Amino acid sequence: MLEVEAIDVAYGKRRALEGVSLSVGEGEVVTLLGANGAGKSTTLRAISGLVRPGRGRILCDGRDLTRAPADAIVALGIAHVPEGRELFPDFTVEENLLVGAHRRWQREAVREGLERAHRLFPILRERRRQRAATLSGGEQQMLAIARALMARPRMLLLDEPSLGLAPRLVTEIFRVIDEIHATGVGILLVEQNARLALGAATRGYVLETGRVVAEGPSAVLREDPRIRQAYLGLAGTPP
Amino acid sequence: MTTAALIHVLVSGLATGSIYGLVGLSLVIVYNATRTVNFAQGEMFVVSTFVAWSAARAGWPLPLAFLAAVVAAAVLALVIERAIIRRSIAATHWDVLIITLGLSLILRALAGIVWSHDDFPFPSYFGNRPIAIGPARVVPVSLGIIGASVVLMALLGALFRFTRAGRAMRAVAQNQTAAWLMGISVPRVFSAAWILASVVGAVAGLLIAPVVFLSTKMGLLVINGFIAAVLGGFGSMPGVVVGGMLLGVIENLAPLYLPTGIRYSVPFILLIAILVVRPGGLAGRVHRRKV
Numbered sequence: 001m002l003e004v005e006a007i008d009v010a011y012g013k014r015r016a017l018e019g020v021s022l023s024v025g026e027g028e029v030v031t032l033l034g035a036n037g038a039g040k041s042t043t044l045r046a047i048s049g050l051v052r053p054g055r056g057r058i059l060c061d062g063r064d065l066t067r068a069p070a071d072a073i074v075a076l077g078i079a080h081v082p083e084g085r086e087l088f089p090d091f092t093v094e095e096n097l098l099v100g101a102h103r104r105w106q107r108e109a110v111r112e113g114l115e116r117a118h119r120l121f122p123i124l125r126e127r128r129r130q131r132a133a134t135l136s137g138g139e140q141q142m143l144a145i146a147r148a149l150m151a152r153p154r155m156l157l158l159d160e161p162s163l164g165l166a167p168r169l170v171t172e173i174f175r176v177i178d179e180i181h182a183t184g185v186g187i188l189l190v191e192q193n194a195r196l197a198l199g200a201a202t203r204g205y206v207l208e209t210g211r212v213v214a215e216g217p218s219a220v221l222r223e224d225p226r227i228r229q230a231y232l233g234l235a236g237t238p239p
Numbered sequence: 240m241t242t243a244a245l246i247h248v249l250v251s252g253l254a255t256g257s258i259y260g261l262v263g264l265s266l267v268i269v270y271n272a273t274r275t276v277n278f279a280q281g282e283m284f285v286v287s288t289f290v291a292w293s294a295a296r297a298g299w300p301l302p303l304a305f306l307a308a309v310v311a312a313a314v315l316a317l318v319i320e321r322a323i324i325r326r327s328i329a330a331t332h333w334d335v336l337i338i339t340l341g342l343s344l345i346l347r348a349l350a351g352i353v354w355s356h357d358d359f360p361f362p363s364y365f366g367n368r369p370i371a372i373g374p375a376r377v378v379p380v381s382l383g384i385i386g387a388s389v390v391l392m393a394l395l396g397a398l399f400r401f402t403r404a405g406r407a408m409r410a411v412a413q414n415q416t417a418a419w420l421m422g423i424s425v426p427r428v429f430s431a432a433w434i435l436a437s438v439v440g441a442v443a444g445l446l447i448a449p450v451v452f453l454s455t456k457m458g459l460l461v462i463n464g465f466i467a468a469v470l471g472g473f474g475s476m477p478g479v480v481v482g483g484m485l486l487g488v489i490e491n492l493a494p495l496y497l498p499t500g501i502r503y504s505v506p507f508i509l510l511i512a513i514l515v516v517r518p519g520g521l522a523g524r525v526h527r528r529k530v
Contacts, residue, residue: 048420049419050416050419050420069419069424070419070420070422071419071422071423071424071425074420074421074422075422079420080420082416082417082420086414086416086417086420087414087417088409088410088413088414088417089413089414090409090413091409091410091413095406098406099406099407099410099418099421099423100421102403102406102407102410102421102422102423103421103422147421148420151421151422
């Protein structure tokens with residue numbers, strides 16, 4: 001469904017991505033691994049139209065969206081949960097969810113979306129009249145994911161959903177990722193916790209300084225000595 | 240001071256205060272969306288008010304002339320935003336500030352060329368027979384200005400609170416990146432904010448013109464609107480309204496207790512006072528910058 005073809009992205013003179021290619025199929029969960037600054041977030045930002053690739057193409061169902069504005073990309077069914085959550089701090093939880101449904105016009109669909117969000121994260125129903133800024137880190141992450149789902153995307157770009165969360169909440173977030181996957185939504189997951197990411201995804205890509213240096217099914221990546229050492233914190237060779 | 244005199248001063252203070260509030264609101268609407276202050280706002284409503292004046296002189300009925308002014312205000316805002324402001328998107332806020340300041344001078348000169356810099360009486364439409372409020376007798380135009388402003392402010396409040404477009408504007412004000420990711424077209428929100436602000440300004444111009452005479456100098460009202468916005472904490476909409484009313488009342492009250500000449504310094508004294516005592520404004524939060 002999503003095809004990234006050899007994109008370059010530069011911030012001023014600094015090159016962030018060089019010839020990055022990847023693909024995510026309909027309903028597939030794919031993870032993007034790499035150290036800080038490897039270009040994972042930049043890849044997601046390029047897909048959702050927040051930064052423009054200097055070269056290469058990004059296709060969704062064969063449609064070129066390399067130059068499409070970010071709002072049009074959302075309308076095509078790609079929703080991005082950005083690094084740092086980027087909530088609307090002065091909006092209530094409910095207003096954050098409603099603005100997530102900006103592109104959906106039927107009242108009925110919006111109401112169903114709210115119900116779905118509340119089913120997925122019951123805590124958001126309890127907190128619905130509270131300002132987003134007053135939520136805990138875990139609740140904010142849940143709200144960010146729920147807000148993106150309000151657009152009813154076919155593909156979700158998730159940037160470090162477990163960052164800074166307590167282990168119990170990390171488990172909770174990954175349970176929800178599985179649930180979202182089960183509803184047929186494709187996921188491109190950027191995650192520092194490589195073990196969990198490879199557990200949730202069927203395939204993965206490894207980025208190093210803006211280039212893809214490895215790719216393959218999760219099971220294969222898990223056994224790769226370099227990945228074991230660099231991202232899983234294990235000895236080079238599998239036992 | 241007698242009660243009658245006090246009521247009189249309060250009502251006329253609230254009337255001018257409403258105008259300051261509306262002008263302040265138009266500044267804040269653009270500021271919240273785009274983080275720039277549009278100093279051309281004053282001259283923009285000078286132009287639209289002159290459009291109404293010309294239309295009325297050409298024999299149009301007053302409501303139609305007002306509609307022409309509102310449409311002219313919207314078109315002018317759209318043209319300025321699309322043709323000039325959007326092209327300077329990479330400029331700093333300071334640069335855009337200077338651009339709007341320059342625009343205000345250009346618009347004033349153009350208005351002067353078309354309509355001259357003379358004072359013109361603007362048709363009054365609220366009637367002249369004083370209305371009794373308790374012991375005081377008040378001119379209807381003051382009450383009309385207050386009433387119309389309050390209605391417009393309530394409409395704006397409802398727009399921002401309850402509509403999809405209003406929510407999109409508030410979203411852009413808080414976090415532009417996130418707004419993009421929600422599928423909001425940020426440039427379209429910028430245009431909408433400029434148009435809305437210009438229409439609010441146009442209404443302020445149409446309300447005040449019968450009281451002060453219509454002239455290109457009327458654009459200077461933007462300064463008091465700016466001060467109303469600062470008093471309110473630049474960004475808070477209820478804050479601007481309260482700031483405007485406060486400014487209007489104090490401005491009308493001060494000459495009664497202090498030397499009359501103080502009147503025109505009142506806004507600036509208030510501005511300095513609020514910035515020293517409460518830099519975040521009455522309703523605002525303070526973002527301290529380290530020096």
